[in-house]
Amino acid sequence: MRRTKIVDLLKTQPGQDVLVKGWVRTRRDSKQVSFVAMNDGSSINNIQIVVDVDKFDAETIKRITTGACLSVAGELVASQGGQQSVEVLAKEIEVLGDCDGTYPLQKKGASWEFLREKAHLRPRTNTFGAIFRIRHQMAYAIHTFFHQKGFFYFHTPLITASDCEGAGQMFQVTTKNLYDLKKDENGSIIYDDDFFGKTTSLTVSGQLEGELGATGLGAIYTFGPTFRAENSNTPRHLAEFWMIEPEVCFYDKQDLMDLEEEFIKFCVQWALDNCQDDLQFLNKMIDKGLIERLQSVVGIDFERLPYTEGIKILEEAIKNGHKFEFPVYWGCDLASEHERYLVEQHFKKPVILTDYPKEIKAFYMKMNEDQKTVQGTDVLFPQIGEIIGGSVREESYEKLMGRIEELQIPMKDMWWYLDTRKYGSCPHAGFGLGFERLLLFVTGMSNIRDVIPFPRTPGHADF
Numbered sequence: 394m395r396r397t398k399i400v401d402l403l404k405t406q407p408g409q410d411v412l413v414k415g416w417v418r419t420r421r422d423s424k425q426v427s428f429v430a431m432n433d434g435s436s437i438n439n440i441q442i443v444v445d446v447d448k449f450d451a452e453t454i455k456r457i458t459t460g461a462c463l464s465v466a467g468e469l470v471a472s473q474g475g476q477q478s479v480e481v482l483a484k485e486i487e488v489l490g491d492c493d494g495t496y497p498l499q500k501k502g503a504s505w506e507f508l509r510e511k512a513h514l515r516p517r518t519n520t521f522g523a524i525f526r527i528r529h530q531m532a533y534a535i536h537t538f539f540h541q542k543g544f545f546y547f548h549t550p551l552i553t554a555s556d557c558e559g560a561g562q563m564f565q566v567t568t569k570n571l572y573d574l575k576k577d578e579n580g581s582i583i584y585d586d587d588f589f590g591k592t593t594s595l596t597v598s599g600q601l602e603g604e605l606g607a608t609g610l611g612a613i614y615t616f617g618p619t620f621r622a623e624n625s626n627t628p629r630h631l632a633e634f635w636m637i638e639p640e641v642c643f644y645d646k647q648d649l650m651d652l653e654e655e656f657i658k659f660c661v662q663w664a665l666d667n668c669q670d671d672l673q674f675l676n677k678m679i680d681k682g683l684i685e686r687l688q689s690v691v692g693i694d695f696e697r698l699p700y701t702e703g704i705k706i707l708e709e710a711i712k713n714g715h716k717f718e719f720p721v722y723w724g725c726d727l728a729s730e731h732e733r734y735l736v737e738q739h740f741k742k743p744v745i746l747t748d749y750p751k752e753i754k755a756f757y758m759k760m761n762e763d764q765k766t767v768q769g770t771d772v773l774f775p776q777i778g779e780i781i782g783g784s785v786r787e788e789s790y791e792k793l794m795g796r797i798e799e800l801q802i803p804m805k806d807m808w809w810y811l812d813t814r815k816y817g818s819c820p821h822a823g824f825g826l827g828f829e830r831l832l833l834f835v836t837g838m839s840n841i842r843d844v845i846p847f848p849r850t851p852g853h854a855d856f
């Protein structure tokens with residue numbers, strides 16, 4: 394007989410023989426009968442296995458423990474208990490994998506920290522099952538969105554010789570023997586004989602190569618891992634995270650903001666349409682306001698606000714007695730507390746903040762006529778802060794070179810990027826969405842380490 398997944402079993406008409414395989418979540422015994430809640434990861438919902446103790450040898454019954462893996466053949470019947478519509482009356486039980494008393498996930502209510510230490514097992518818990526199913530659904534939503542809009546999925550390299558964001562937060566990639574480094578007369582390490590013949594790192598963003606794709610294919614998106622060696626131990630930063638980066642030719646700032654808003658709403662709506670069981674569970678167990686918050690974002694127009702206006706609002710708040718940890722002045726890089734004030738307290742909805750001082754943004758952003766601000770379009774979200782960083786790109790070769798020289802960016806490895814501005818340059822724009830930040834919002838979880846299966850953060854690279 395073929396195995397049926399629990400998600401399908403729960404929709405199957407009773408009165409037939411079935412084969413089900415999965416892990417024991419709980420076992421509850423009465424005199425004659427054991428009730429086993431079994432889960433196979435296909436759904437947040439368990440199937441109840443009813444085991445008539447007399448029909449099995451005592452040894453088998455003993456091995457049905459929390460965490461054990463079972464194969465059960467039996468009859469699917471209408472359930473007598475109120476909790477579920479169908480259950481399985483076991484006829485044959487095979488213990489595929491025993492699970493003894495040292496299994497760390499026996500007890501309910503383990504802390505998030507404890508579960509992070511057990512990240513190899515936590516996909517077996519209800520909460521992480523729900524989160525990782527939603528993670529899959531969101532990835533599928535993202536590909537669906539861009540595919541439907543005619544964007545091409547473009548693969549940008551993970552190993553690179555350029556620092557897109559210019560922030561110097563890169564993990565170096567080398568095959569050199571670190572115990573025996575050759576240096577030149579100035580004491581600098583010689584890389585000529587390294588694997589790639591130069592210094593290389595893991596990418597902090599696929600944008601620069603994404604622009605190369607867009608200026609031929611018209612509209613592309615990337616979706617892949619991104620690495621940042623920033624030493625920030627916050628609930629919103631990972632050293633390895635996934636980013637989605639669309640890049641579109643002939644888009645201006647307005648078009649870009651429209652795309653950002655439409656994209657996020659599509660993803661959130663997808664979750665509401667396709668992850669109901671898991672969202673209901675998270676809404677009940679993690680965050681009572683979750684589903685309502687998701688619905689409200691889908692139905693609301695995001696506020697679109699120039700940075701300068703945002704600063705005025707924050708200064709006004711300070712005048713009225715609001716206390717921030719970090720100072721607010723025109724030119725400051727907004728801290729998460731500032732972003733969240735604008736979103737959660739002032740506007741009470743997502744905000745697209747635009748036209749930032751050039752000093753706090755990357756070299757590639759298009760300069761406004763005031764020569765002070767650039768056409769950035771970051772999306773700020775409740776609970777999260779910055780969820781998208783985006784901008785119109787500087788398409789003028791001269792202006793771009795001007796910024797590069799001003800910022801003293803070493804461009805010897807970036808001639809290829811400048812070629813896009815030299816040969817048939819075109820207006821274009823794009824953004825990067827942090828996949829895990831989107832997942833924080835959609836799941837209601839509060840720590841980014843809990844929405845990626847195996848988080849990498851300073852001091853942590855287990856599993």
Ligand code: 4AD
Nearest residue numbers: 598600630631634638780781782783823824825827
């Ligand atoms: O704002 P960022 O640095 O922008 C870029 O990398 C641009 N090249 C994107 C583009 O225009 N194509 O990063 C984009 C987003 C942030 O808004 C945030 O959601 C996420 O990536 N992000 C992180 N997520 C988790 N951990 C980190 N350390 C992150 N750094 C950025």
Ligand code: MG
Nearest residue numbers: 771779781782
């Ligand atoms: Mg940013």
